[in-house]
Amino acid sequence: MKLISKYKLFGGSQETYKHDSKINNAPMVFSVFLPKQVNDKKLPVLYWLSGLTCTEENFVIKAGAQRMAAKLGIVIVTMDTSPRNLGIKGENDSYDFGNGAGFYVNATEEKWTKHYNMYDYVYQELPVIIESNFNVTDKKSISGHSMGGHGALILALRNPSQYQSVSAFSPIVAPTRTPWGQKALKGYLGNNFESWQQYDSCELIKTATQRIPLFIDQGTNDEFLEEYLQPQRLESVCKEFNHPLILRMQSGYDHSYFFIATFIEDHLKYHSNHLK
Amino acid sequence: MKLISKYKLFGGSQETYKHDSKINNAPMVFSVFLPKQVNDKKLPVLYWLSGLTCTEENFVIKAGAQRMAAKLGIVIVTMDTSPRNLGIKGENDSYDFGNGAGFYVNATEEKWTKHYNMYDYVYQELPVIIESNFNVTDKKSISGHSMGGHGALILALRNPSQYQSVSAFSPIVAPTRTPWGQKALKGYLGNNFESWQQYDSCELIKTATQRIPLFIDQGTNDEFLEEYLQPQRLESVCKEFNHPLILRMQSGYDHSYFFIATFIEDHLKYHSNHLK
Numbered sequence: 001m002k003l004i005s006k007y008k009l010f011g012g013s014q015e016t017y018k019h020d021s022k023i024n025n026a027p028m029v030f031s032v033f034l035p036k037q038v039n040d041k042k043l044p045v046l047y048w049l050s051g052l053t054c055t056e057e058n059f060v061i062k063a064g065a066q067r068m069a070a071k072l073g074i075v076i077v078t079m080d081t082s083p084r085n086l087g088i089k090g091e092n093d094s095y096d097f098g099n100g101a102g103f104y105v106n107a108t109e110e111k112w113t114k115h116y117n118m119y120d121y122v123y124q125e126l127p128v129i130i131e132s133n134f135n136v137t138d139k140k141s142i143s144g145h146s147m148g149g150h151g152a153l154i155l156a157l158r159n160p161s162q163y164q165s166v167s168a169f170s171p172i173v174a175p176t177r178t179p180w181g182q183k184a185l186k187g188y189l190g191n192n193f194e195s196w197q198q199y200d201s202c203e204l205i206k207t208a209t210q211r212i213p214l215f216i217d218q219g220t221n222d223e224f225l226e227e228y229l230q231p232q233r234l235e236s237v238c239k240e241f242n243h244p245l246i247l248r249m250q251s252g253y254d255h256s257y258f259f260i261a262t263f264i265e266d267h268l269k270y271h272s273n274h275l276k
Numbered sequence: 277m278k279l280i281s282k283y284k285l286f287g288g289s290q291e292t293y294k295h296d297s298k299i300n301n302a303p304m305v306f307s308v309f310l311p312k313q314v315n316d317k318k319l320p321v322l323y324w325l326s327g328l329t330c331t332e333e334n335f336v337i338k339a340g341a342q343r344m345a346a347k348l349g350i351v352i353v354t355m356d357t358s359p360r361n362l363g364i365k366g367e368n369d370s371y372d373f374g375n376g377a378g379f380y381v382n383a384t385e386e387k388w389t390k391h392y393n394m395y396d397y398v399y400q401e402l403p404v405i406i407e408s409n410f411n412v413t414d415k416k417s418i419s420g421h422s423m424g425g426h427g428a429l430i431l432a433l434r435n436p437s438q439y440q441s442v443s444a445f446s447p448i449v450a451p452t453r454t455p456w457g458q459k460a461l462k463g464y465l466g467n468n469f470e471s472w473q474q475y476d477s478c479e480l481i482k483t484a485t486q487r488i489p490l491f492i493d494q495g496t497n498d499e500f501l502e503e504y505l506q507p508q509r510l511e512s513v514c515k516e517f518n519h520p521l522i523l524r525m526q527s528g529y530d531h532s533y534f535f536i537a538t539f540i541e542d543h544l545k546y547h548s549n550h551l552k
Contacts, residue, residue, distance in 0.1 A: 008535070010538050258283040258342075262287075
């Protein structure tokens with residue numbers, strides 16, 4: 001684990017590391033915000049999953065989350081959205097597949113299966129690294145944006161006892177039925193539609209045995225709302241299966257980090273209440 | 277004046293415009309944060325001046341200032357740090373001169389004098405544009421970082437009745453005596469050392485007739501502290517000439533926007549008190 005950069009902010013520390021991921025068989029980069037309270041006691045952790053094209057850095061620079069995380073005493077972990085530049089043919093051909101678009105799945109297609117296992121990376125490998133290298137408890141929550149909102153939701157729905165709480169901004173809630181998801185799932189998992197469903201929040205709601213509440217913010221002026229996101233699908237299935245959902249349609253907001261910055265403190269307070 | 281982008285955040289609006297600057301004889305870009313209160317009443321304005329290489333965007337994305345500006349009801353204006361890509365020979369040869377490094381002076385050297393007049397752009401032209409296009413009062417304050425901290429200080433020291441208050445992060449306080457300043461002043465003004473002094477805060481303190489207080493934050497781990505910034509020069513001259521100065525040496529902070537993000541709300545509250 002190699003320290004790439006370290007900055008002081010809000011009394012705490014923003015530290016970015018590179019390490020060799022065993023699950024992805026590749027170097028991976030993550031960043032961790034450590035409030036100063038971490039020097040005196042173990043703190044809980046919020047995992048933040050970013051959207052298409054992002055690295056571990058976007059949220060760190062643009063979301064303005066550290067101010068409130070410092071107040072609440074929450075460690076925030078962000079990670080790159082895929083391994084990068086491994087020489088896989090086509091890995092950089094599009095913004096929505098391959099590099100920067102791991103989609104938080106474990107790939108089964110031969111070309112990708114060795115390196116594209118972002119589901120297990122976030123669920124298994126990274127928490128072990130965080131918990132063995134920093135002064136944190138094993139209590140964790142998860143959140144994300146767009147593709148990362150999808151990641152947060154599926155990880156929490158499939159592992160409700162792993163996470164104290166889950167939230168999302170503008171998530172892809174039905175990847176088996178919308179273009180970004182269909183492209184990624186076909187690419188990483190092949191044509192076996194059955195295998196896609198384990199990565200689809202709307203499908204997972206139907207079979208959930210433990211009902212972890214979902215807290216979601218969605219901008220009404222989001223340029224991807226109608227074709228790519230379709231939160232009404234989640235609303236409908238949550239209603240049918242009596243799954244707790246808070247879906248806030250935020251008037252006039254778009255898909256950008258300005259939207260995230262505006263409401264991130266609500267999410268941090270929500271997670272803090274569950275992490276106590 | 278052409279709208280380039282518009283985002284909703286914290287209930288308000290972040291709008292970026294391109295216009296033909298008469299003073300710089302070139303297109304210039306600025307961005308304005310408009311809290312929602314601007315729909316009901318005229319608000320005062322904080323001008324933010326960025327450092328070397330920055331555009332109007334860095335502060336907007338990285339400083340996290342809009343949250344508190346929305347609360348306090350302050351409009352924030354940021355601007356590019358120079359005209360760009362005008363075909364002037366050498367304009368892109370270095371990060372600390374030419375493009376992205378206007379240094380908030382009016383150039384007198386023949387090569388630069390037509391287009392590099394960032395002092396008058398910030399002091400005269402931009403306020404007229406802001407005041408005639410947005411619902412703002414003529415009350416203004418000014419702040420900035422590094423080269424922009426220098427800009428804020430000299431503009432306020434030379435025009436204390438124009439600004440209600442001034443503050444700076446990590447400013448270049450003695451450009452006639454430190455490398456960044458010497459390179460820029462020589463390049464834009466030539467070898468006439470006398471003419472440099474009107475752009476040097478430490479020199480301006482000596483001749484100030486109206487003593488506008490200075491509020492400055494400086495990180496102790498700033499990588500440019502000893503060679504390029506030297507705040508002790510300002511401290512010494514303020515003491516000698518009885519000029520009011522609050523200089524906060526912030527332990528462990530560096531020159532980055534993480535430092536600015538940490539303390540920007542203190543600055544916004546300071547300016548808000550003076551703008552009332």
